[in-house]
Amino acid sequence: MAEYKAPERDIKFALRNVLNVDQLAELDVFADATPDIIDGVIDEAAKFIEARLLPLRESGDAQGCKVADNVVTVPDGYAEAYRDFVESGWVGLCNDPQWGGQGLPYTLSKVVEEMTCAANVAFDLYPSLTNGCFEALQAHASDEQKATYLPKLGTGEWTGTMCITxxxxxxxxxxxxxxxxKQADGSYRISGMKxxxxxxxxxxxDNIVHYVLARCDDSPEGIKGLSTFIVPKYLVNSDGSLGExxxxxxxxxxxxxxxxASVTCVMVFEEAIGYLVGDQNRGIMNMFTMMNLARIMVGYQGLGQAELATQNAIRYAKERxxxxxxxxxxxxxADHPDVRRMLMTMKAYTEAARVMAYETAIHVDLAHQHPDASVREDANDWVELTTPLVKAFCTDLAVExxxxxxxxYGGHGFIxxxxxxxxxxxxxxxxxxxxxxxxxAMDLVRRKLQLHGGRLAQRFFDRVRVAINDAESELDFISAPLDRALTALEAxxxxxxxxxxxxxxxxxxxAVQYQRAFALTMLGYNWLRMADAALAYTDDADFKAAKLATAxxxxxxxxxEVHSLLEAVEAGDNGMMDLxxxxx
Amino acid sequence: MAEYKAPERDIKFALRNVLNVDQLAELDVFADATPDIIDGVIDEAAKFIEARLLPLRESGDAQGCKVADNVVTVPDGYAEAYRDFVESGWVGLCNDPQWGGQGLPYTLSKVVEEMTCAANVAFDLYPSLTNGCFEALQAHASDEQKATYLPKLGTGEWTGTMCITxxxxxxxxxxxxxxxxKQADGSYRISGMKxxxxxxxxxxxDNIVHYVLARCDDSPEGIKGLSTFIVPKYLVNSDGSLGExxxxxxxxxxxxxxxxASVTCVMVFEEAIGYLVGDQNRGIMNMFTMMNLARIMVGYQGLGQAELATQNAIRYAKERxxxxxxxxxxxxxADHPDVRRMLMTMKAYTEAARVMAYETAIHVDLAHQHPDASVREDANDWVELTTPLVKAFCTDLAVExxxxxxxxYGGHGFIxxxxxxxxxxxxxxxxxxxxxxxxxAMDLVRRKLQLHGGRLAQRFFDRVRVAINDAESELDFISAPLDRALTALEAxxxxxxxxxxxxxxxxxxxAVQYQRAFALTMLGYNWLRMADAALAYTDDADFKAAKLATAxxxxxxxxxEVHSLLEAVEAGDNGMMDLxxxxx
Structure with missing residues (x-):
């Protein structure tokens, strides 16, 4: 059986020694997010996740989900684990207290999600899709709709879906x-297959809330004729009780x-009752607002799985x-150089990807909550630029x-x-x-690089250049190759x-090679900062030595690899599309 | 369902336009292997494999194998398909006619194996392990042992195993x-778990022949105390009938x-009767003689799966x-550049890997059968050098x-x-x-590069240099970067x-990065030769255009990528092992 112990030391090193997560507590809205609270939440989450979610990982895979007469059965133990996950408050960790949440930073909820996904990524889909639905309704639903659905979704008491494909x-x-x-009473009848x-x-x-992308019968064809709807599994009466x-x-x-262990359904809507969310024909915009968050979420799923692979490989290689x-x-x-190379590769990518993912999350918090508009703009640029990197790099890394x-593991890894x-x-x-x-990658190249005359990437390049210029000479071993990578990436x-x-x-x-080269350069920037933080680290000599060796x-x-990737990028289409x- | 159509045009292009497979027919032993015979065998094999093995691929995966009371059940249809595979002569295609084989070139049997593995790699393990056991006994068994087991193994009427791990x-x-x-009658009692x-x-x-690595009770510890044994499932009476x-x-x-669909067993030997093969304590040497062939076989399994992935991706991308x-x-x-990039990448690797694998097979034939000792030596060098490349590159490619x-396929690829x-x-x-x-990779770096003062690699480098120097100027687009790659690889x-x-x-x-850089350089050499052959190709304008565009x-x-890989190689251990x- 795979084991998992939350890498709390590395998590806290990334959050605090590298990234200054404690700046969030300076914002009024996060005044409660003191270092003690943050550490306490991480400790408690780790305990729950290791004890309750990890043991269901392999049994859930073997058992899978079943459907009969439109009724779905999830694997043994999942309903109880989900109930306790909800009751412990993990679903609503960063949600607005108005809707049953605890109002802690989004960043902290992502750290918990990394651990959840390491232990049991299939389980994570139940709360994470619920959060996606919650965020969409919070952003676009009417006050009445919010009052009806958000208190239940915000805690996870009901789950949510995204019905798009x-x-x-x-x-x-x-x-x-x-x-x-549209019906006479203002509601809609939704028909189709997702x-x-x-x-x-x-x-x-007790209930499931579907967030559905559909086309009104009087809307145009194409992307601009789509609208979003709430379609609850059970209708909700005006007193909040469940109806038909x-x-x-x-x-x-x-x-x-x-x-x-995560059920993936073909859903049929047979004139189901639905409620328009926001304005008609604004469905795609309503989807886009939450797309960054959904993509970052998937990046964290990848980060968790990448960590799970890394720590099991290291443990096994030290025993075998x-x-x-x-x-x-x-x-x-682990003393065979080729095995050591694999372990170091996994560590080097995963630990730097953690910093990348956490930094994006911190910028989400800043972009949403900072009082200074220029800070919000800068943070939002970072989020926009790095979202495709977090999503693509961390998920490719999980598979890798x-x-x-x-x-x-050798042959033992295949069984x-x-x-x-x-x-x-x-x-x-x-x-x-x-x-x-x-x-x-197309989002990065077609959209993010073009926004505001290239400002997003330029701001990133400037930050890295400052870090290189400020680096102490004993970090030349990384600042010098990072300088070369950055110069090539800029060109x-x-x-x-x-x-x-x-x-x-x-x-x-x-585009894909460029995206990877960009992510590797960012990882280099993260290793420069981790190495710098390690120089000053005195808590644990082994940890310090590992950070410097891995850097x-x-x-x-x-x-x-940046250089060969960029050489391939500049080869361009080169006749390939003419074939x-x-x-x- | 995945589809598979044997890529006969590309197979024949590689064999004939690039590699001159017809030189084999000039050897007395292969006088029958005329172009017509070779093409006919490929056509017939393709028909059988597409009709009989492909349809069992997904059903066999879903059904799997079962064991109850030590009796194994294979998936539906496999026994019948195996019987017909044997009766059609595919198992013994290249085996000595003395043992029921058809005496055709090993190369041709590998081409058939590529197709078998594309359609159903799990099925391939039944005949291919049988061939491994056959080759081992042919090389090391006594005449009496050969007479008892080879006529049945050489045709596939009985199957064989390798009991090593x-x-x-x-x-x-x-x-x-x-x-x-050892027993008084000269036989042995074998006990242990594999x-x-x-x-x-x-x-x-009717029977299974186990080829078992074991240690005689009077043999030393370690690698030099191992011997090999025949352990039949049913004992064979002196008249050839089956006994206890x-x-x-x-x-x-x-x-x-x-x-x-391939059964993987825990085998327990409880004082089973076994017969020593060759001399006591020569077990490892007996294993090594067939290791190259086994590794090349696995490379072909990878090549087949790489082709299966490529042609399905292309088909789907042209329809979707x-x-x-x-x-x-x-x-x-397929007209979206990132999808086109993936298709071209798959094609570019797979077609060049095919040339690599076929060239190794042709050199196996030459090393075994050519009358001129210097040709045999040269061919054997090629086989030794390229075996790890074929095994590792083609199998990594299959997964990639x-x-x-x-x-x-997007989400559809995951279901x-x-x-x-x-x-x-x-x-x-x-x-x-x-x-x-x-x-x-360790075999390549520790052993193959060191053999004969580095002669193996040097001979390869010399061949590639000649091809670069001889290349027409319209092939500069590949000969120039290949020259740079070769120079870097030599250094x-x-x-x-x-x-x-x-x-x-x-x-x-x-070692692993070096191995990949070496394989990529070889693939570059193969693309140079394919492009050169394509210039003269007049049968099909589309095929010619695709070859040149893919080159x-x-x-x-x-x-x-060669250059970044080699830069990483030269970074060496760099303190990693000191951690x-x-x-x-």
């Missing part, structure tokens, strides 16, 4: 066909590569003895680390009993949903922005 | 504990990430419509392509119904068995050989 409408939402017809609906049906809670069952049904569930080392020693396989962990191959199976979906990682960024106007296929052809490893062995489809 | 002895065979005690035994037990054939059931039993089967292209077109997703194919996620699950084991891909090769003596950890730390794509977008285990 249809068979012909995956990445292309313009093709959505689900129909909404697929890939996470938590679409189950019996764990709404005709929205789970017709089938998907059999998947992984996240088997096989043959002599290259220098004739009797040490475990899962695959590396299997290599460390189910160790719970390691499950990491690859559970993580692969993260690279697909909320926009495939290719779509993240290719300019090339991409230029080419995008002349031949967008040139930009599209290299050195990253700088010399992983960061150079006829029949010749492929 | 034990719980404490995976990569480290010195730790093998299975015991052999794990991960592919095809260890089933009812598809030998006490070698399947105690349990493994539940795995993939290849579920989602949104507008970047230039405003209505084409399918499987993962890319899922990305092309089982399309048969695409199965590629990743079936392929991951290929990176582990017959020596993990890290062990392949790092020298660095590695030097460092290996001073600090073996320096060499070990970068250009490889040269500009994939080959540059205390407790600090990891």
């Amino acid at each position: 249809e068979p012909q409408a995956g990445s292309d939402l313009a093709a959505v066909r689900t129909k909404a017809v 697929i890939f609906i996470t938590s679409g049906e189950h019996e764990m809670t 069952r709404n005709p929205v049904k789970c017709q089938a569930i998907e059999h998947k590569m992984g996240i088997n 003895i096989q043959g002599k080392t290259l220098t004739g020693g009797d040490g475990p396989i 680390n899962g695959s590396s962990a299997i290599q460390v 189910k009993e160790h719970g390691i191959e499950q990491i690859v199976r559970d993580s692969k979906i993260l690279c697909l949903y909320e926009g495939t990682n290719g779509i993240q 290719t960024t300019q090339w991409l922005r230029d080419r995008f106007n002349d031949n967008p296929n040139d930009a599209g052809a290299g 050195r490893f990253f700088a010399t062995r992983l960061l150079p 006829a489809l029949d010749a492929l | 034990e719980p404490q002895a995976g990569s480290d065979l010195a730790a093998v504990r299975t015991k052999a005690v 794990i991960f035994i592919t095809s260890g037990e089933h009812e598809m054939t 059931r030998n006490p070698v039993k399947c105690q349990a089967i493994e539940h795995k990430m993939g290849i579920n 419509i989602q949104g507008k292209t970047l230039t405003g077109g209505d084409g399918p997703i 392509n499987g993962s890319s194919a899922i990305q092309v 089982k119904e399309h048969g695409i996620e199965q590629i990743v699950r079936d392929s991951k084991i290929l990176c582990l068995y017959e020596g993990t891909n890290g062990i392949q 790092t090769t020298q660095w590695l050989r030097d460092r290996f003596n001073d600090n073996p950890n320096d060499a070990g730390a970068g 250009r794509f490889f040269a500009t977008r994939l080959l540059p 205390a285990l407790d600090a990891l």
